[in-house]
Amino acid sequence: MKRNFTLLLLYFFLIFSPNIFSQNKPNVLNSFANRVFSGKGYQPLQDLKWKFKTDGKIFSSPIAQNGIVYIGSEDGCFYAIDEKSGNLKWKFKTNGAIHSSASIYNDLVYFGSFDGHYYAVNAKTGKEVWHFKTKGEHWYSEIGMWGMKPSDLLMADLWGFYLSTPTVYLDPTTALVIFGSSDGNMYAVDAKKGSLKWNFHTKAAIHSTPLLEKSTVYFGGWDGVFYALDCKTGKEKWKFSTEIKTGFTGIQASATVSDGIVYFGARDPYLFALDAKSGKLIWKYNAENSWILSTAVIKDHTIYVGTSDTYALLALDAKTGEEKYRFKGNGYVYSSPAIAGNTVYFGDFTGNFFSLNLLSKKEFQVTPTENRTKYAKTILNNDLLDFSHAAKATDLSIYAENQRVMNEFYKLGPIVSSPFISNNVIFYGSADGYLYAYNLRKAK
Structure with a gap:
């Protein structure tokens, strides 16, 4: 009888203690939270x-789980492939x-x-399970941006x-979805219902992805x-100001935290390392304009x-x-790198996708988009992105001419999407409208 009673107590303990066998890392997947994937060698x-x-x-950047890859497109559709x-x-x-x-x-x-x-x-x-309406999403815009003409035009x-x-x-009692908005707010909504829990207002649009580390949300x-900010309440813990100057204002990059230090890049143009608890500057790297x-x-x-x-x-x-080394691509590198084994993967704005061996630093592979192969000779200057060359002597003080040059570059299939790796396959998007899936070579 005593043995049966003990078993009964154990049964109730297991049933009513749902966290006893829960994983240390809840089943949350995010495109930017962890960019280091499993892998071996080059x-x-x-x-x-x-x-x-x-x-x-x-x-946007792809994400994969349970045999499905997810990505959004400028065509207004979100795809499951x-x-x-x-x-x-x-x-x-x-x-x-x-x-x-x-x-x-949780399957959402x-x-x-x-x-x-x-x-x-x-x-x-x-x-659809729910949707949350912000006060409006838009490209960041200024009137007469950077002194371009016409001076009274609102320019994206x-x-x-x-x-x-x-x-x-996530904490034992809370599940919040946290995101920034063009309306200047950082929002936290209930993960199941989409109802607002808190918002924190800033002075301009927030297009970076917030980073959650323990009970703190970091963003620029x-x-x-x-x-x-405090994740649960939205109250400010600290803030750090970068420089504000023409053409070099704003934080678009998402942050990374490691060993008590938070790292993020800005347009001002520096990469910053701050104490994660206090926000005090530890060092900053000058990215040469x-x-x-x-x-x-x-x-x-x-x-x-x-x-x-x-x-x-x-x-x-x-x-x-301190800079250890640099690897030069053919154009702007806006794609966030992914690392697996000894390989770092990233794309550039000319439509090249790079696989670089981190051990040799000289062994690399370049995989161009089909459009890059087709248009590179007519758009690029000695295979490099060159705004003035593509402008063909037009007046770049006029906003419309800058738009025209960017549209020329888009023909190349620029890669600003960040790669994601799943089951030894790498996925990335391109401005040519394709989501690419490449098998990775097995390490020797």
Whole structure:
């Protein structure tokens, strides 16, 4: 009888203690939270597994789970694609371009659209669970930006490619979806219902993806300020201001935290390392008048991050910020790198995708988009991105001429999407409208 009673107590303990066997890391997947994937040795691209065509440019980044790859397109649709075959599983139509990447939690996919809504969609069926209306999503804009003409025209920033990607905060009693908005707010909504829990207002649009570390959310905005908030309440813990100057204002990059230090890039143009608790500056790296839009990735105490005008993937010492080396691409490197084994993967604005051996630093593979191969000779200057060359002596003080040059560059299939690796296959999007899936070569 005593034995039966003990077994009964054990039974109730197991039933009513749901967290006893819970995983240390909840099942939350985010495009930017962890860019280091499993892998061995040097694994460049082997062959094209498949490619999936959308009807618009792809600026968002893919994410894969349970055999399905998810990505949004400028055509206004969010796609779920079979990881093995490249066939469409379902698509969800919004009324605006989708430049936000996705997060997944409990079979729900979260993403935002330029139609002014953030969505929660069933990951298996594509059916909407809820949507949250912001005060409007738009490209960052200024009147007469950087002194361009006409001076009274409201001009969209031509390099503001992304909307904020939602992230999921969990504690024993709370599940919140947290994301930034063009209306200047950082929002936290209930993960199941989409109801507002808190919002934090800044002075400009927030298009970066918030980083959640323990109970703190870190992010920067177009006001040039980097913030640390309490995840549960939205109250400010500290803030850090970058420089504000013409052409070099704003934070688009998402942050990374490692060993008590938070790292992020800005347009001002520096990569910053701050104490994660206090926000005090530890060091900053001068990016030589190059914006840093990509998320820094850290492996073996080395930071890997892309730059704009120097066309570089930088390798910096995480403790000191000292440059170890740089690898030069052919154009702006806005794609956030992915690392697997000894290989770092990233794309550039000319449509090249690079697989670089981190051990040799000289062994690399270049995989161009089909459009790059087709248009490179007529658009690029000695295979390099050159704004003045593409402008063909037109007046670049006129905003419309800058738009025209960017449209020329888009013919190349620029890669501003950040790669994602699943089951030894790498996925990335391109402005040519394709989601690419390449098998990775097995390490020797």
